Amino acid sequence: MVVGYQxxxxxxxxxIKPDAEVFSGTMGGEVERAKTAVSKALENHRVxxxxxxxxxxxxxxxxxxxVASLEKADVPVEIVPGVTAATAAASKLGAPLVSDxxxxxxxxxxxxxxxxxxxxxxxASADFAIVLYNPKSEGRVEPLIKAYQIMLKHMSPHTPxxxxxxxxRQGEKATVxxxxxxxxxxxxxxxxxxxxxxxxxxxxxxxxxxxxxxL
Amino acid sequence: MVVGYQxxxxxxxxxIKPDAEVFSGTMGGEVERAKTAVSKALENHRVxxxxxxxxxxxxxxxxxxxVASLEKADVPVEIVPGVTAATAAASKLGAPLVSDxxxxxxxxxxxxxxxxxxxxxxxASADFAIVLYNPKSEGRVEPLIKAYQIMLKHMSPHTPxxxxxxxxRQGEKATVxxxxxxxxxxxxxxxxxxxxxxxxxxxxxxxxxxxxxxL
Numbered sequence: 001m002v003v004g005y006q007x008x009x010x011x012x013x014x015x016i017k018p019d020a021e022v023f024s025g026t027m028g029g030e031v032e033r034a035k036t037a038v039s040k041a042l043e044n045h046r047v048x049x050x051x052x053x054x055x056x057x058x059x060x061x062x063x064x065x066x067v068a069s070l071e072k073a074d075v076p077v078e079i080v081p082g083v084t085a086a087t088a089a090a091s092k093l094g095a096p097l098v099s100d101x102x103x104x105x106x107x108x109x110x111x112x113x114x115x116x117x118x119x120x121x122x123x124a125s126a127d128f129a130i131v132l133y134n135p136k137s138e139g140r141v142e143p144l145i146k147a148y149q150i151m152l153k154h155m156s157p158h159t160p161x162x163x164x165x166x167x168x169r170q171g172e173k174a175t176v177x178x179x180x181x182x183x184x185x186x187x188x189x190x191x192x193x194x195x196x197x198x199x200x201x202x203x204x205x206x207x208x209x210x211x212x213x214x215l
Numbered sequence: 216m217v218v219g220y221q222x223x224x225x226x227x228x229x230x231i232k233p234d235a236e237v238f239s240g241t242m243g244g245e246v247e248r249a250k251t252a253v254s255k256a257l258e259n260h261r262v263x264x265x266x267x268x269x270x271x272x273x274x275x276x277x278x279x280x281x282v283a284s285l286e287k288a289d290v291p292v293e294i295v296p297g298v299t300a301a302t303a304a305a306s307k308l309g310a311p312l313v314s315d316x317x318x319x320x321x322x323x324x325x326x327x328x329x330x331x332x333x334x335x336x337x338x339a340s341a342d343f344a345i346v347l348y349n350p351k352s353e354g355r356v357e358p359l360i361k362a363y364q365i366m367l368k369h370m371s372p373h374t375p376x377x378x379x380x381x382x383x384r385q386g387e388k389a390t391v392x393x394x395x396x397x398x399x400x401x402x403x404x405x406x407x408x409x410x411x412x413x414x415x416x417x418x419x420x421x422x423x424x425x426x427x428x429x430l
Contacts, residue, residue: 054302062310062423069418081298081306087269091296095277100334102317110427119341126337203284208277212325
């Protein structure tokens with residue numbers, strides 16, 4: 001049985017056997033999907049839970065383990081790692097993450113905004129490169145503006161910034177710009193934003209964080 | 216032509232055609248390998264530079280782009296993303312990285328220790344889960360002790376910690392322990408350490424960072 005968010009099920013439809021049982025759900029239905037997966041596994045089905053990117057990075061790995069434990073379901077869970085949006089996007093932009101970096105989701109659905117803000121402050125002030133997941137959605141514009149303001153307090157406006165839409169999917173588009181231009185770039189829910197650190201340069205159009213090799 | 220650190224060349228030897236030219240180098244020979252790759256590409260060879268994990272995370276992606284630019288080598292460079300040790304290790308431990316996290320290398324060969332320390336302070340004080348790359352080597356024991364002390368200033372000693380040796384390779388071993396026991400675990404250069412945040416629990420032996428779903 002294959003369980004997953006409907007958008008991801010569509011993306012892998014050609015890989016799913018025609019006779020396989022499929023449970024696809026909508027955004028916000030994560031708990032329902034995890035419970036379905038666990039209860040089907042308890043009925044001795046082999047269940048695949050589909051995540052995009054790496055299931056352990058803002059994905060379904062955690063909730064499946066939590067639900068399995070809550071329901072005292074003694075079913076083996078194997079987590080298959082994947083390429084997460086941070087490194088997929090980095091590979092399209094150049095090499096912005098070859099030194100220390102922080103990964104922060106701007107979605108405050110599950111995390112209080114105060115905590116996200118504290119993490120942005122900490123990462124920006126300690127010169128991490130910063131990867132922003134879920135930077136913006138139709139109804140959620142304010143977090144990106146606030147993140148921009150926090151980063152500008154600590155970082156140069158000329159810090160290179162990379163924006164990748166639909167990474168690894170049809171319509172992929174990578175843009176290299178600077179922090180001061182961040183709010184002028186087309187950014188939505190399927191966009192990953194990478195903000196360089198003080199050692200990040202734009203080299204031949206690519207974002208490269210210099211590590212200090214003696215060249 | 217295949218260029219890479221000798222340990223990685225050995226790991227993929229069976230994938231390399233017997234008649235392919237191979238340039239393998241030792242640790243510390245990164246600049247030489249990048250220069251070799253670029254100069255061979257300029258001679259119209261197709262060159263593969265091998266990194267382990269993801270080439271954009273403490274890997275060779277950056278230095279290849281830097282060297283190509285320095286030598287004004289107009290050769291196309293494609294960076295192929297991979298599964299980095301952070302998410303590979305996370306998948307073996309459970310789901311410690313499903314919320315915001317910071318990635319920090321404890322190697323001070325290229326980064327001044329003061330900067331590493333600042334990043335550790337920032338990440339620990341802002342409740343990031345923390346992934347430590349290069350936690351320790353034979354001649355470098357002090358950084359891990361200092362990192363331990365910094366994290367204990369901000370985090371509970373009971374914070375779950377996962378330690379994975381040789382992730383994805385022969386001899387892989389994953390251990391879940393707590394922050395206060397960190398220095399009692401067998402850790403070396405091929406070990407990845409993941410320190411949870413305040414929402415990380417040990418559930419059925421697995422490390423899970425709870426995101427706050429209403430279960």
